[in-house]
Amino acid sequence: MNKIKCVIVDDEPLAISLLESYVNKVPFLELVFATENPIEAMEYVQKSESDLIFLDIQMPELTGINFMKILGDKKKYILTTAYSEYALEGYEHHIIDYLLKPIPFERFYKSALKAQERFATAESKEETHFFVKSSGQQHRINFKDILYVESIRDYINIKTAEQEYIVLDTLKSMEQQLPKTSFIRIHKSFIINLHQISNVAGKKVTLVSGNEIPVGESYRMGLLTRLK
Known part of the structure; x- marks a missing residue:
């Protein structure tokens, strides 16, 4: 633990x-x-x-x-x-x-x-997956497969290595659903999977997938503390 x-x-x-x-x-x-x-x-x-x-x-x-x-x-x-x-x-x-x-x-x-x-x-008791409604269908998403979640106006984009799921939801709501042991909000528009981090440099995080995610100034200390 x-x-x-x-x-x-x-x-x-x-x-x-x-x-x-x-x-x-x-x-x-x-x-x-x-x-x-x-x-x-x-x-x-x-x-x-x-x-x-x-x-x-x-x-x-x-x-x-x-x-x-x-x-x-x-x-x-x-x-x-x-x-x-x-x-x-x-x-x-x-x-x-x-x-x-x-x-x-x-x-x-x-x-x-x-x-x-x-x-x-x-x-x-922590769950390993959850279901989201996207494109008129219910999709099962394993938490470990999520790279990041991005806020896009009234929607969020749940990005995995294989697919993107556009969901009518808020980032705040998604933050409460994701396991806190694996996920952290690093920007007003982004939540990332800590297990998918490749490196952190300056004001950005690079994921193992190659995606570069910005780090908000007010979230930077929380990220660095968590990485310790």
């Missing part, structure tokens, strides 16, 4: 420092972003690769509960707070655990193990 990419969101610098030190002690966790600003975190999560968010509930700009409501079911969460009364409302969302401050490492590690088990279960 790949490392679980973690984001920390807490308006207390000391709390962030503590969680950072804990994440760095756990071999299967990887810290990719930490911030005191939930709005900044929201922007990062929407544009870059991450799996698990350590999220404080009580923050002045945006509460953790509202953060989850806005982001939806795209990510999994471990909530951190000094107020136990928020636990019930938190469990209405896709959270793995609830950590009450001050957080001892033993309790943090127990939550990390629960996250590891949850992600491992999700990976074992």
